[in-house]
Amino acid sequence: MADTMGHSATATRNTSLAIGIVLLALAPQIFEFIWSIGTLFGWGSGRGPATVLISHATALLAGAPGAAFGSFGADAKKALSSDVLLALIYSYPLFAVAILTLFMTIRAPQDYIGGIVLMAVALFALWASSDLHGMQGFKFGAGTAPRMFGGLLVALAAAIALTGLLNEGAGLSHYSWRGPLFVMAAIVFFALAIRPLGLIVCAFASFLIAAAGSHETRWTEAVIVGAFLTLGCALLFPYVLGLPMPMFPRFLVQ
Amino acid sequence: MVDLFHNLGLGFGVVFQVSWWSPWWLFGLSLPISINILMCLIGALVGTLVGVLPGIGTVATVAMLLPITFGLPPVGALIMLAGIYYGAQYGGSTTSILVNIPGEATSVVTAIDGHQMAKQGRAGPALAIAAIGSFFAGCVATVLIAVLGAPLTKLALAFGPAEYFSLMVLGLIFAVVLAKGSVLKAIAMIVFGLLLSMVGSDIETGASRMAFNIPELADGLGFATVAMGVFGFAEIIRNLDAGAEMNRDLVQQKITGLMPTRKDLIDSAPAIGRGTILGSILGILPGGGAVIASFAAYTLEKKIAKNPSRFGRGAIEGVASPESANNAAAQTSFIPLLTLGIPPNAVMALMVGAMTIHGIVPGPQVMQKQPDLVWGMIASMWIGNLMLIIINLPLVGIWVRLLRVPYRLMFPSIVIFCAIGIYSVNNAPVDVILAGVFGLVGYWLIKHDFEPAPLLLGMVLGPLMEENLRRALLISRGDWSVFVTRPLSAVLLAVAAALLVLTVLPVLRAKRDEVFTESEN
């Protein structure tokens, strides 16, 4: 709780913050690019990495500025691709925030960053709901409520960021990597393995992966407890509660 | 009155109906057993078990166990399902208090003060008061169903879309009052929750909203998924942080008495009473009334307390009142089902399914046509509550002893139970991964001092609010004035406005008094 890292608002700190925000502004594009690499190996569906890279780059560098400074007519807006909209709705406002950050004295980094990330979430939601219909006469369209809440969250997040500039407050907390990494690894392993490997293998392995998240873990003890827990789950869920759940690895059963 | 006693007599007669059981190993001797009592006990036990397991909520439980009851006689089947339903309500508070994982929207509020109490070594009193409050509320609500069931039905019919919308607005204000820290951040979290609740398909057009073509998102984010993430997984990840061990060890050493002290009981008695009244009224409203019962009760306690700052830091009223309210609401939500034949929520819809399978189609005449079923169920509710308190009070000792399990063994176990629980709800692996992602989100929220409770409440209320707003406007052809011209709706909005002013004013005043905001940590 108390691992604040001081309140220094030095220039170097601000630059790294600004770079962080720029990265956040490009996060969806980067994510789609990484995701698209999978399509090369035939996993998932979607655009290939080259298409993703080119279309986002053109959207960021050419399409969006053109649209932003060009006509704002209704027909022009319809023609915009979703990549350009992403750049326009999500990335550009965050670029602007990143530039502003460079010139600010941040008194409460915890609030400031918190506000900015929430703002990014809200902007992303605005983009994600931009393809939905708005009001049609007295009928709410599908997109009305999401856009309303998205806009409200942008405003609230901006207000939180502003309090971070105006009021003295807590600094950034320390994040540890070990706990999140192994707990997430256990969860992801469980999700991927429950169907092919069945409950017994999956629960036991996930238990051990999760246990690696703490440096206090004693392995013999963990293996024994894990084994008993797995046995307990194997009896409890399918038999006592009657849940349809695969028990053993698929290749053994068939 | 005579009628009432006659009916209750009929009900208890049904429940205690004795049949003779002569197994071969008794060589011709017969044992008297009551199948319905047995069903009630099994239901209560299974409900408690499932309520305690993180991840599996009441709806999921009843849905999963519904097929088991198909082979039973109809009255027994319904008694067992009802037992599972309120057994899960009792059990759900246990997980909220011990490990801060609410499995149900109604126990989010219990987690706030209940888990704080556990951290202070007072898990025993918290669990016990939750059980006592639930029992009291259950008894009162059962009597209410028996006495006033039919007239109260009018309330359920008086609530149209406009009234529900106003009720949900009031609910959102409750969510603001819940917050212990910054009001601004709490509001932001509510709106974040509202935004998350928009994921899924649009109710009017069926258009897919923010689902990114992921089939598992087509129906929106599940409450359990997000709750397990931002409460369960996030709490675990946070506890694994370097330096957090000290806090945990402290908790384990501090465990004091198992039962509430005299002072605890005196403090919580009025809170239990108020929670029961609020819960009983809100529970009757179909479609979302019961959801806001527990936090309406919490808000009321916080507002009338002499020292509201105790709330969020282990106030026993903060456990007693919402727990009574949600159990009362759980019971009175049977009213629309028994008098109108219309299921007010998902669990009741499943009960209707169970009845249909047994060839009973519930309707407005079910009370006249199937008096043994209706009154048997009402009587079984009281017996079920009695059983639950008998089961739960001795269990308190066992649960508290669980807290002494070293955390290095505890946390992987919680991870596994949560993962299995989430998976079992829809048999969907993607849900488990989503919960993990929300665990990281929750970890981030903790680091930036955002509270997860308002987020979850926003998520629960969001769809109810939007749907009812749109319904009201569709029916009124876009005329917004319906919300103030309909008297019930206007009253609810006025209460919401007053509450908002009451909440925001002190904050503004405090800001003026001390320029530097309190650094709470």
Next chain:
Amino acid sequence: MKSVRLLARACVAATAALCAFVAPAAAQSYPTRSIIMIVPFAAGGPTDVVARIVTAHMAQTLGQSIIIENVVGAGGTTATTRAARAANDGYTLITGHMGTHAASVPLYPKLVYHPEKDFEPVALLAGTPILILARKDFPPKDLKEFVAYVKANAEKVNAAHAGVGSVSHVSCELLHSILDIKPVGVPFNGTGPAMNALVAGQVDYMCDQIVNAVPQINAGTIKAYAIATAERNPSLPNVPTTAEAGLPAFQAQAWNAIFAPKGTSPAILASLNAAASKALDDGAVRKRLLDLGSVIPAPAERTPEALAALVKAEIAKWTPVLKPAT
């Protein structure tokens, strides 16, 4: 006890694995293990009830248990997608209905399966008649008056439905397209809330399945104008058919049928169809289905060919009705 059973299971599993190695052509005596029946709606719903009643009898005939797996979501299309992608070995089946295997085609343009191309029809199980219902103080007295009233007040009346893609939604769309009107549709989250609003008089009328409506009609809390089938239903003998009441064009039934993934072997399909048909001839099964107000298909309507024809006809029927709505 439990661990003994577990051990036994492990042995059985090991033996089974061994057998699979020795004799790969084990499909002759289908079924050799339990069958999973996916139900695309929650337990206790109309489709689930029909599926459970029929499969319980089918399991006896086939000599293997049939496990019902309720998979909810997106109007049943989540479950149907899963069934379409399942192995076509006859061990994963689905109880589809009018929504998942016909109305979904025009309703969900991004649907990843096609009811005709991705499924083998097995057998039609039951049809559930649809009624035109209204709040009890709605002015029109019979169907003719209703048609005239709704046409004259198309701007004012409200039709409730239980959500996009639900039976109550699509059948009312059909009614509206026949009457050539576009009244305001008020969406509710399921049949329960919609019925509540109708009983409370907050909305004017709706079209719904007979199961939910009978007790309310008998109690006089709502009224029924007509039943959209060729014959009157025994559970509501006083409600005229649409043909009798003057709107013969409005014919709609919510039907339930078993489907298997495409490519399932004809022998398996035949044995499943025989088991389903046998179940529908069983007295107890018939009684329970009739109690629900269902219409049990005659033997000629139970063949896979008849079901294939029904699916084709239904898609053709709903596509023009629902296309402009989305």
